[in-house]
Amino acid sequence: MKIEEFEMERLQSTWENRVKYNLSESGVHPLLLKELTNKDELEELISLRLGYSQTNGTIELRGAISQLYPGSDIDNILVTNGSSEANFISIWTNLKAGEELILMLPNYMQIWGLARSLGAKVKPFYLKEELNWAPDLEELKKIVSPNTKMIAVCDPNNPTGAVLSEKSIKGIVKVADRVGAWILSDEVYRGAELNGKETPGFWGKYEKVIVNGGLSKAYALPGLRIGWMVGPKKIIAESWSRHDYSTIAPGIINDYLASLALKPEMRQKILSRNRKILNTNLALVKKWLSNHADLFKLISPQAGAIAFIRYNLDINSTQLIIKLLHEKSVLIVPGDCFGMDHFIRLGYGAEKDYLLAGLDLIDETLKEIQSKG
Ligand SMILES: Cc1ncc(COP(=O)(O)O)c(C=O)c1O
Missing domain, CATH: 3.90.1150.10 (Aspartate Aminotransferase, domain 1)
Incomplete structure (x- = not known):
């Protein structure tokens, strides 16, 4: 490869x-670690037995993540090592050589490189500077084809910091639905909106959606290496068995601290x-x-x-x-x-x-x- x-x-x-x-x-x-934990939690942390954690994420952590995606439950969630592993598994599980991926650009180039290394055909569609970094949906309509297996977006976007409007989200869903393509939405910056209004994102807008997220950006906890995939149960089950081949499980300390970070007040x-x-x-x-x-x-x-x-x-x-x-x-x-x-x-x-x-x-x-x- x-x-x-x-x-x-x-x-x-x-x-x-x-x-x-x-x-x-x-x-x-x-x-800082001490900003995340009170005295009792710190005590619990140092008393943790350092075994393998539940490989798809503990029930506590998956429960806390599912709260962020209405309509999901713990079987819609796979906890990964960073959102980069969530992206990796999403592409590795769902895209084969010769299949077509439409990718929003500019973007964090992980999906670009990975998909190409697997032999997939990557077609770009662009956020336009003259549209304040919104996509031109006419362009997307033109390049989608019956061979399009997946459309991958990054919302909020790296590097522009742009957020897709509800109208753009609906438009992208409509294009994907026309050809039965998956939508993979990397939403690791969700929660870091400057006006405090959380990005609507793609969850719940379409059946064939995978949303990836994590604690590295909006939560300022990159060192925990906790990310997640949210998707239909069948896809999450398949991804979990791929996860057996990538990293097996998240670290038990990380999983514990991630659950603390996602408690509503924290x-x-x-x-x-x-x-x-x-x-x-x-x-x-x-x-x-x-x-x-x-x-x-x-x-x-x-x-x-x-x-x-x-x-x-x-x-x-x-x-x-x-x-x-x-x-x-x-x-x-x-x-x-x-x-x-x-x-x-x-x-x-x-x-x-x-x-x-x-x-x-x-x-x-x-x-x-x-x-x-
Ligand atoms: C859009 C996007 N996705 C995923 C990642 C990977 O992040 P992590 O694995 O630290 O969660 C990054 C890192 O910069 C990113 O910008």
Whole structure:
């Protein structure tokens, strides 16, 4: 099996722990373990027996997840190691060589690379900058075919932070229904909406829907490596038996802590803490951008901790990022990782002072490039 490099993850894996300012992250500044647990829970945690956990996720955790998807119960849920494993299993289970996948772009490129490595035919449909990163449904209608096995979307979207409207969701469902295609919706940023209004998402809108989510982004708990798949029971059962081959089970400590994070009161506390950080920091980023109004264009993200910024400088995005890396020890993601040169993806979920210090260093590089131009 030939596999293409997952460029963004490789870049992050290589550099994120070596740079002084990592602004490539797409999640919010992570929580501390002690912020998640009270005294009794901490006691329970250290008394946990470190055996295998229930391989598809404990009943407590699947119960808490199913509360987020009305009409589902614990047999509609498979707990995975991160939403990346949920994506992996969804594609591995449902897509074969020669089958057709329509993929929303730009996107987190995991599904793109995976589907292609399995020999599937991947057809893109685009979020349009001129439509404030909404999809053009006419384009989707044109490319769908009787061979389309699946349509994969990311909502809220990485990298643009755009949220699909109810109208777009309905439109995508209609197109999928016409040819009986599955919809795979990666909703790992759901809960990180800046206005606090949770993305409606695809669950309950169509029978052939798989929704993937997790705690890494909106919940600021990437280190727990807890994700999930929500789908029809038959698909979840099939995916569970694939999970036997991938990682068997989530870690028992992670499963326990995830159940705490999803208790209604704690969940609300986490989401409002994160929303506050995101709104404060996005305002700082916008102020910074306004100091360079001639250079940058941002369609304001509606969710997540990432800003996808178009820049007007005569330098390729990878070259710009490499310059920042080596000269200023700052890491951001080049638009090239999404097949879109002259964009950068800036993570703004970090602590305020850290973010500002990173932006100052980017400023220095911009001035140097401009003075040479
Ligand atoms: C859209 C999207 N899906 C999935 C993932 C994987 O996240 P994790 O496995 O940490 O939950 C990411 C990570 O950046 C992402 O942006």
